[in-house]
Structures are given as structure tokens and as C-alpha cells.
Amino acid sequence: GEGAFNSGRTVLPLLAGGPANLSAAQGNARGLDLSLEGLHWTFLLSLGSLVFWELLTAPLEQVADDSLYEYLDFVDATDRYRSLWIWRPLGMSAGVCGVTALVGQLECVLMTNGPRGVLHFYGYSLVGTLALVVSVSFPVPICRRREPSYKTIKALSLVGGAPQLIVLALTVFLVGAATSAVQNFLFWHMEDHGSSELVMGFSVALGSLGEILLHPFKTTLLRKLSRVGTVGLGLGCLAAQLLYYSFLWSWWSVLPAQILNAISSGALWWAVKASVEDLATPGTARSLGAMFQGHISGGGCSLGSVVGGFVVMSFSLAVLYQACCVVLLLWLALFLSIQPRLPQEQKINYSKLLVMEASDTSDSEQGTERDWLVKAMREEDS
Structure with a gap:
């Protein structure tokens, strides 16, 4: 055990950036009574579990985003899609502050010995369980449009x-x-x-x-x-x-x-x-x-x-x-x-222009300034 700590003294402060993390890491290692081989196996198992979990959750965000967009498209409400971005930073802010505050309050009650970061994983698991419950009612279109694989x-x-x-x-x-x-x-x-x-x-x-x-x-x-x-x-x-x-x-x-x-x-x-x-x-x-x-x-x-x-x-x-x-x-x-020096190529997005034309119900203004095709061609030339 002592050999592992002696070899770790030259690495841990560089990784952590200072003595505070070194002492904390040494204290955790002594508390767990791990040898150098035990530390290596613990690291490999943790890394493998993390990689496996990331592989499982990698498509989650994109699938949820695509499902939500297709559902809004199905109910003809895609204009609301751009206003939903605010929930991501709000959820992130509430999550990081809420979990850290909860860990600070429960640390003295639940923790007797062992790494204090375990409580963060408990909090992550709790939030994941709540998300799983909410996902049952997540809007997914029944007749989902199949995206081309190419x-x-x-x-x-x-x-x-x-x-x-x-x-x-x-x-x-x-x-x-x-x-x-x-x-x-x-x-x-x-x-x-x-x-x-x-x-x-x-x-x-x-x-x-x-x-x-x-x-x-x-x-x-x-x-x-x-x-x-x-x-x-x-x-x-x-x-x-x-x-x-x-x-x-x-x-x-x-x-x-x-x-x-x-x-x-x-x-x-x-x-x-x-x-x-x-x-x-x-x-x-x-x-x-x-x-x-x-x-x-x-x-x-x-x-x-x-x-x-x-x-x-x-x-x-x-x-x-x-x-x-x-x-x-x-x-x-x-x-x-x-x-x-780059070629300024701006492609005309006709779907956007058609939406603009459909939303323009006023015929009172005259001239080519209201002609969306003329506007698009002018922007392309400029």
C-alpha cells in the first residue's frame, strides 16, 4: 500500500493541480486500503462502466430532440420548437445547484466513511430515475417518419x-x-x-x-x-x-x-x-x-x-x-x-421563404419590396 502512495505522490498533484486534491486522494486510498494493483483494477472497471454507460446514453439526446421536432411537425406547431431551448439551461442550473445543495445537507447524515463523491452518484441516479418516469409521457409520433440512412x-x-x-x-x-x-x-x-x-x-x-x-x-x-x-x-x-x-x-x-x-x-x-x-x-x-x-x-x-x-x-x-x-x-x-477570401455562397432556403409568404397576409403594401423571391435574389447577389 505504501509503495502505491509513494508512486502516486508524483502524479496526483499534477493531475489535481495542487496539494488539496493530493491529500484527499491519499486519504480516500488509505480508507479503502487499496494496493497499486487494486487501484489499477478499480480504475479499469470504473472506466469500462463509464464507457458502457456513455454508449447506451449517446443517442438519447438526439433521439429525444428528433422525436419532439417530429411531434411538433405532426401537430403543425414547429414554430414552438425554437422556444424550447430555454429548458435546457434552466434544467442544468437547477440540477447542479440542487444536487450540490442536497449533497451538502445529507453528507453529515448519510456518510460515515468512504469517498464523499458517492453522494453525487446517488443524486445522479435519482434524477435519472425521475427522468425515466417522465419519459413515459414524452411526445413521440405514432407514425414516425423514417429518416434516410444516408x-x-x-x-x-x-x-x-x-x-x-x-x-x-x-x-x-x-x-x-x-x-x-x-x-x-x-x-x-x-x-x-x-x-x-x-x-x-x-x-x-x-x-x-x-x-x-x-x-x-x-x-x-x-x-x-x-x-x-x-x-x-x-x-x-x-x-x-x-x-x-x-x-x-x-x-x-x-x-x-x-x-x-x-x-x-x-x-x-x-x-x-x-x-x-x-x-x-x-x-x-x-x-x-x-x-x-x-x-x-x-x-x-x-x-x-x-x-x-x-x-x-x-x-x-x-x-x-x-x-x-x-x-x-x-x-x-x-x-x-x-x-x-472564402467564396460567399448563400443558398436560398425555399422552405423558409414559403413559410414567410404564408404568414404574410397583408396585401396593402405595393411594390417589389414585399416580393420574397426578389428579396432572396437580392440577398444572394449581395
Whole structure:
């Protein structure tokens, strides 16, 4: 047992970012009386269980989203689909704050010995059980429209054939890789500075609430800055956050930077989704958006997690944050410099234009300014 702890002394502080997590990990290991071989087997079993669980739940979000969209389309209420996004950040805010507050209250009552993080898994299981009960009444259309199996391949070929989508995909990939550095190590960094779990949950909720408060200005922001400018602003804010995190001096100092999540996460993804919808061919907008948000961003998070772990082990957490900041700033400069040189191809989304025509019931205004086809052709020429 002692040999395992001696070898772990050189690794754990690098992983955790400071002495607080080292002492906690050593205390947990002593309490469980695990040898080095036992620690390895525990890690492998935990990793295998986590991978198996992620494989089971990976399609859950996309299936639920598609089912909800098809149900609203079935009842002719797709206009309500865009207003349902607010429940995601609200649920995330309530979940992280509620679970951490509940764990803080029940820790003294339920925990006698063993890792204190077990209560978080109990809370996760409780929320999952409640979600299972609610899913029974989830609206799923009876005659579900069967999606063509080639839509994902078609969306992938569309990305490969459009320079703007290639640049956008690289941007999303790098954002996912940089975001993984925050998701993987920021809480440990806060714990090293004496932060409680409730403050960690509040920091996540603060970013989600900032996105909700900024949403009423979404249209104005995209119109004034353009989509390219909004993506650039999001990259700059994310780089500023990472640089700020590398110089944290107290547990509360992370809270002001979390407000920038409204731009570095919210506004950036608004611009990405709007660009994808404009560049997608008819029938591929949803598949292309799901690919950007799931495969490309998720791939960036996966690679960023692996590379970030090696950087933290070899150097330090501050070096990881500063390196991510430099990479994002370099890509921001390249992104803004190549945008004017890309072919400006804007496809006309006729389904949107038909909806606009159907909703326009006023015939009082004269002239070609009310002709949606003329408007579309003018926008395409410009």
C-alpha cells in the first residue's frame, strides 16, 4: 500500500493541480486500503462502466430532440420548437445547484466513511430515475417518419465540399478541445483554492443564466456583428476566460469569468447554427447541425481531454490554460483573415421563404419590396 502512495505522490498533484486534491486522494486510498494493483483494477472497471454507460446514453439526446421536432411537425406547431431551448439551461442550473445543495445537507447524515463523491452518484441516479418516469409521457409520433440512412453521409460530404463549412468545422473542433480543459480541470482548480461544491455548481449555473439573459439580444447581435464577427467574439471571450483561469487567486475569482459563457458558448453557437442553416442544402440542416454539435465538437472534447491530461502531467494546469488561449488567439487571427477570401455562397432556403409568404397576409403594401423571391435574389447577389 505504501509503495502505491509513494508512486502516486508524483502524479496526483499534477493531475489535481495542487496539494488539496493530493491529500484527499491519499486519504480516500488509505480508507479503502487499496494496493497499486487494486487501484489499477478499480480504475479499469470504473472506466469500462463509464464507457458502457456513455454508449447506451449517446443517442438519447438526439433521439429525444428528433422525436419532439417530429411531434411538433405532426401537430403543425414547429414554430414552438425554437422556444424550447430555454429548458435546457434552466434544467442544468437547477440540477447542479440542487444536487450540490442536497449533497451538502445529507453528507453529515448519510456518510460515515468512504469517498464523499458517492453522494453525487446517488443524486445522479435519482434524477435519472425521475427522468425515466417522465419519459413515459414524452411526445413521440405514432407514425414516425423514417429518416434516410444516408443523411449523415450526405451532411459529411457537404462539409467536405464547402470551404466555409470546413473552416467552421475546424473552429468548432478547436472550441470543443479548449472547452474540455475547463470541464476537466476547473473544479479541481477551484477545490485547491478552498471552494465548496455548492460554489462549483453555482459557477455552472451562472454561465447558463448568462446565456438566458443574453438571448433576447440574439437577433440584434447577429445582425450588428454578423455571424463571422459573433464567432470571432466568442473565440476571443473563450481565450480570455482560459487566460483568466490560469491566474486564479481565490475560489470566488472564477465567478466573474463564468458570465462570459453567455458569449463564448451561447452567442458562438448561435452564430454557428445560423451559418449551418444557411449553408445546408434542403433536408440536411438538422443532420448537419447535429454533426457539428455532436460529432465535431465531441471529437474536439475527446482529443482535448487526452492532450490536456498529458500537458497537465508534464507541466501544470496554468500552462494548459495558457496554451489553449494562445491556440485560440492564433486561430482567431487566421479565421478572420481568411473569411474575406472564402467564396460567399448563400443558398436560398425555399422552405423558409414559403413559410414567410404564408404568414404574410397583408396585401396593402405595393411594390417589389414585399416580393420574397426578389428579396432572396437580392440577398444572394449581395
